[in-house]
Each structure stands twice: as C-alpha cells, then as structure tokens.
Amino acid sequence: MNDKTYSKIFQKLFLAGLLLFLAGCAAREPEVRTVRVEVPVPVPCRAPVVPVPAWATDSLKKTDSLELKVRALLAERRQRIGYERLLVAAVAACQ
Structure with missing residues (x-):
C-alpha cells in the first residue's frame, strides 16, 4: 500500500470516530442541578x-x-x- 491509501483510510477512520463522538454527546441529556448560594445583600437602613x-x-x-x-x-x-x-x-x- 502507498501513502495515499493510508491517508484515505486515516481520513475515513477519523471521520467515523468524530461522528461516533458527536453522536455520543448528542444522545446524552444535560444534567440540570439547582445550586443554592447564600450571599449577604446590603439593605438600606430605615x-x-x-x-x-x-x-x-x-x-x-x-x-x-x-x-x-x-x-x-x-x-x-x-x-x-x-x-x-x-x-x-x-x-x-x-x-
């Protein structure tokens, strides 16, 4: 085999891996979390x-x-x- 054949095989494998990676990310639902942060808020004196x-x-x-x-x-x-x-x-x- 020559270098062009290796290059085409590498491109196909790379594209297939990229598609699998993107498909794996798309199938997963985002995790939703509620975080409570307690921060003092300045209140004007009355x-x-x-x-x-x-x-x-x-x-x-x-x-x-x-x-x-x-x-x-x-x-x-x-x-x-x-x-x-x-x-x-x-x-x-x-x-």
Whole structure:
C-alpha cells in the first residue's frame, strides 16, 4: 500500500470516530442541578430620624441670673443624655 491509501483510510477512520463522538454527546441529556448560594445583600437602613431637641440653654441671655443658667445647664444635660440614647437606639436598629 502507498501513502495515499493510508491517508484515505486515516481520513475515513477519523471521520467515523468524530461522528461516533458527536453522536455520543448528542444522545446524552444535560444534567440540570439547582445550586443554592447564600450571599449577604446590603439593605438600606430605615431607622427613624432622631430630631434634635430645642436645647434648654438656647434661650438664655447674658443678663439671666446664675441660678437660672445652672438650672438650664442641668436640664440640657438630661436632654443630651436622652438624645444620645435615641441616637444609639437608631444606630442599633441598623445593625
């Protein structure tokens, strides 16, 4: 046999193998799988807006008595503590 004969035989065998390979792939149904992926999703915070109170010392004047100024400062301290607690609660609601 010569080289042309080997070449034709090789081509026929190659085509037959290729057809068998493609037929094997076509006969098989694709495998369908459901995969569950858990990914954290950022959610915007919907905490209520904490209004700034009217501070007790805002209405003080320079001519007011020392006793009135001290009482206003003590009242504002209580206001500030309450305001800070509301802010902490709003931040905790977002976490």
